[in-house]
Amino acid sequence: SQTIHQWPATLVQPVGSPLSLECTVEGTSNPNLYWYRQAAGRGLQLLFYSVGIGQISSEVPQNLSASRPQDRQFILSSKKLLLSDSGFYLCAWSAGTGKFFGPGTRLTVL
């Protein structure tokens, strides 16, 4: 069966600091991978998606970037965090009609 891992689970970072969130998928090959962000009490916003190694599409212009160095690894990064970057970051992969989400990383920027 497929599993998706994210770490860290929670993170508190000061404004202006860098960010690196990692997502790995097991049990599938060449998955479509996604990064979503969810602000408190809000819906999910797609940030990036990737259909393969080195292939990244950005949905929302912002100070975040994503990379896919390996087939089952998807990384979300920032050089300088903003207060507005606080939120719940979810990695997901798609299988047919459904999407399956990782456990998420709760980021608080102070």
Next chain:
Amino acid sequence: GQSLEQPSEVTAVEGAIVQINCTYQTSGFYGLSWYQQHDGGAPTFLSYNALDGLEETGRFSSFLSRSDSYGYLLLQELQMKDSASYFCAVRPRTGANNLFFGTGTRLTVIP
């Protein structure tokens, strides 16, 4: 673009039936999905309607009417553990299997 509207909050009694509506405006999509998210957790996939009509999965059913730009999630025999946020989502015909999510409905089940 896409726009999906849901009621922000719904309260229902344990054992009852509740319907969560989703109205949408979209330029074209493959199907309507529903996700459940408990506080602090990740969304989990519940159901998918590719065609108009009712899809039933245990206590949960989902309905889609493309002509009315409308869908709903029906939860029967409500249990306390059903208290969660529920999101409808569409998969647009553009983009790599992307999902565009609705605003979400927070369901509270009371005894």
